Amino acid sequence: MISLEGVRKVYNRETHISIRDFVFEDGTSYCILGPSGSGKSTLLNIIAGITKPTEGEVCVGENRVSSLLEKELDRFRFEYIGYIPQDLKLLDEFTVVDNLSMVELGGEITKKPEEALKWVGLGHKLRAKIKRLSGGEKQRVAIARVLLKSPKVMLCDEPTGSLNTAKGIEIMELLVKIHKEENNILIVVTHDDRMCKYFDKVIKFEDMLGGIRDA
Numbered sequence: 001m002i003s004l005e006g007v008r009k010v011y012n013r014e015t016h017i018s019i020r021d022f023v024f025e026d027g028t029s030y031c032i033l034g035p036s037g038s039g040k041s042t043l044l045n046i047i048a049g050i051t052k053p054t055e056g057e058v059c060v061g062e063n064r065v066s067s068l069l070e071k072e073l074d075r076f077r078f079e080y081i082g083y084i085p086q087d088l089k090l091l092d093e094f095t096v097v098d099n100l101s102m103v104e105l106g107g108e109i110t111k112k113p114e115e116a117l118k119w120v121g122l123g124h125k126l127r128a129k130i131k132r133l134s135g136g137e138k139q140r141v142a143i144a145r146v147l148l149k150s151p152k153v154m155l156c157d158e159p160t161g162s163l164n165t166a167k168g169i170e171i172m173e174l175l176v177k178i179h180k181e182e183n184n185i186l187i188v189v190t191h192d193d194r195m196c197k198y199f200d201k202v203i204k205f206e207d208m209l210g211g212i213r214d215a
């Protein structure tokens with residue numbers, strides 16, 4: 001379970017984001033819909049322990065994320081969080097399998113890179129360089145990378161942003177299939193309302209906000 005209580009992020013005098021108290025239930029997939037700049041990435045970063053909220057409490061399982069020390073945060077992120085950021089953060093000049101092997105340095109993995117890549121339909125591209133892949137294939141590599149450690153929470157930031165509709169649907173279906181097999185919490189943020197139907201719960205991001213001001 002993920003719970004947010006009194007969470008507020010102040011970036012500067014003009015921009016502050018307040019999230020209403022909210023609980024994400026175990027074994028459930030969520031689609032959060034909202035326009036660009038509304039604070040969706042901020043929310044994911046707060047849950048992942050990447051951005052520290054200015055106020056409030058975030059709990060993921062038994063972890064009080066907002067109170068963890070830096071070293072505890074590393075362990076928490078490795079054990080709990082599979083984050084697929086908007087820019088994917090893949091190393092272009094390295095091969096697919098090398099991009100995944102680097103994750104092993106962060107802790108103990110539950111799947112081999114080859115196995116995770118088979119799950120996402122990329123078993124035949126192990127030795128391809130990232131820069132030679134299509135947008136959809138890169139997205140699959142990023143999904144395989146988080147799969148290595150079977151995270152309890154999968155967070156995806158605009159996974160279909162750079163894809164056409166057909167490829168976007170394939171990626172959403174893959175994410176939901178993995179979520180069901182792993183029985184984790186899946187939270188996908190997107191501005192594309194055509195993707196809603198794949199999820200257990202759809203939330204309009206504006207309904208999660210207690211106020212955003214951007215002067």
Ligand SMILES: Nc1ncnc2c1ncn2[C@@H]1O[C@H](COP(=O)(O)OP(=O)(O)OP(=O)(O)O)[C@@H](O)[C@H]1O
Nearest residue numbers: 011012015034035036037038039040041042043214
């Ligand atoms: N590090 C930062 N410093 C200052 N302002 C920031 C920072 N990160 C985000 N913001 C601001 O906070 C607001 C919300 O940004 P955020 O990236 O969370 O929105 P978003 O809904 O994910 O947008 P997008 O869909 O375009 O990625 C924006 O006004 C943005 O400019």
